[in-house]
Amino acid sequence: MEKQELGIAPDGVDPKKVPQRVLCTGAKIPAIGLGTFGSDRFTGEQVAEAVLGAAAVGYRHFDCASVYGNERLIGHSLRAILNGGVRRGDLWVTSKLWNDKHGEKDVIPSCEKSLKDLQLDYLDGYLVHWPFPNYHAPGCDVASRSPDAKPYIHENYMKTWRQMEKLVDRGLVRHIGTSNMTVPKLRRVLRDARIKPAVNEMELHPHFQQPALFRFVVDNGIQPIGFCPIGSPTRPDRDKTETDTVDLQDPVIVRIAKRLNVHPAVVCVKWAVQRGQIPIPFSVYRHEYLSNLRCTVSDPLTDAEMKEIEGIDRNCRLIKGQVFLWKDGQGWEDLWDPGGEITPP
Numbered sequence: 001m002e003k004q005e006l007g008i009a010p011d012g013v014d015p016k017k018v019p020q021r022v023l024c025t026g027a028k029i030p031a032i033g034l035g036t037f038g039s040d041r042f043t044g045e046q047v048a049e050a051v052l053g054a055a056a057v058g059y060r061h062f063d064c065a066s067v068y069g070n071e072r073l074i075g076h077s078l079r080a081i082l083n084g085g086v087r088r089g090d091l092w093v094t095s096k097l098w099n100d101k102h103g104e105k106d107v108i109p110s111c112e113k114s115l116k117d118l119q120l121d122y123l124d125g126y127l128v129h130w131p132f133p134n135y136h137a138p139g140c141d142v143a144s145r146s147p148d149a150k151p152y153i154h155e156n157y158m159k160t161w162r163q164m165e166k167l168v169d170r171g172l173v174r175h176i177g178t179s180n181m182t183v184p185k186l187r188r189v190l191r192d193a194r195i196k197p198a199v200n201e202m203e204l205h206p207h208f209q210q211p212a213l214f215r216f217v218v219d220n221g222i223q224p225i226g227f228c229p230i231g232s233p234t235r236p237d238r239d240k241t242e243t244d245t246v247d248l249q250d251p252v253i254v255r256i257a258k259r260l261n262v263h264p265a266v267v268c269v270k271w272a273v274q275r276g277q278i279p280i281p282f283s284v285y286r287h288e289y290l291s292n293l294r295c296t297v298s299d300p301l302t303d304a305e306m307k308e309i310e311g312i313d314r315n316c317r318l319i320k321g322q323v324f325l326w327k328d329g330q331g332w333e334d335l336w337d338p339g340g341e342i343t344p345p
């Protein structure tokens with residue numbers, strides 16, 4: 001009955017039952033969100049339809065970005081969700097500042113554009129999408145290099161961050177955050193920020209658990225949002241390399257999926273929520289996004305299963321960021337500060 005009053009489909013999940021995480025501000029964020037990057041496989045209309053459908057089964061958290069090129073269409077869905085009786089305070093909407101908009105004059109207008117497109121007065125989360133300020137064309141090949149590629153320059157990042165802080169001061173954004181960061185970069189941001197990042201969006205799936213960064217953000221009161229939680233199995237071929245491993249085929253994940261009688265993808269999502277990150281799995285298919293949500297309210301994985309999954313980490317980064325490399329002779333690893341210090345220019 002309660003579910004119907006909330007406008008939730010009978011087979012959906014009451015949003016009040018979905019686990020929540022508490023942010024450093026005391027605000028709450030649903031412990032699972034719907035990703036909205038359709039890549040080259042799904043149109044903006046399909047993704048916007050999925051947002052509407054996901055809200056109808058109980059999702060209240062949506063991970064958007066201007067570069068996904070679909071915020072205007074998603075805005076129609078958000079408007080319909082709010083008109084349908086969902087309170088704004090019960091929704092969590094993230095958007096992200098794209099790499100060619102790090103300039104001090106560009107940050108606030110970029111956020112305003114996302115707000116207008118999404119038909120919102122404020123964003124719950126606004127993230128700097130990447131710490132590198134380079135333009136590259138959407139969908140370009142990983143081998144393409146930007147002539148204006150620049151390394152991470154902390155002073156410049158903080159100039160961008162000051163504008164992010166202004167967005168909070170002006171009430172346009174409730175929480176600001178980072179994405180695709182490393183421990184040494186975050187250490188500096190935490191040292192110099194007036195308003196600290198509330199969330200850090202990072203690649204997280206069973207074969208890429210980033211234990212050190214995960215621990216660092218949690219210890220510093222930053223909530224980890226996990227992208228590619230299923231190992232992005234259908235990402236474009238241009239984003240795959242020969243050494244990439246496949247979470248969905250891991251014998252441990254497959255065995256647990258059999259026990260639970262679910263798709264291996266669902267085990268990845270369930271593990272993510274139980275570990276303490278906030279996964280944002282993408283799907284436009286109702287049965288998929290519904291099963292991803294439902295697993296957050298069913299019996300937990302056993303301690304032994306959690307331990308087993310901890311043991312299958314392959315340190316396999318899928319989103320390597322090659323297009324951000326700024327000089328010849330570098331490997332993509334250089335983007336991720338492998339020596340524990342920010343890679344020098």
Ligand SMILES: NC(=O)c1ccc[n+]([C@@H]2O[C@H](COP(=O)([O-])OP(=O)(O)OC[C@H]3O[C@@H](n4cnc5c(N)ncnc54)[C@H](OP(=O)(O)O)[C@@H]3O)[C@@H](O)[C@H]2O)c1
Pocket residue numbers: 034035036037038063064129179180201202226227228229230231232233234235263265266280281282283284285287288289291292319
């Ligand atoms: N901050 C960043 O830099 C960054 C980077 C990457 C992604 N993201 C965000 O993270 C989100 C998720 O990442 P992602 O889309 O790359 O990867 P993902 O969520 O790991 O994988 C999505 C794919 O998994 C399959 N799937 C989902 N649920 C399933 C289920 N229950 N059963 C079977 N298959 C299922 C779907 O494949 P089919 O479509 O074939 O069914 C779907 O396309 C993005 O949409 C975006 O919002 C952020």
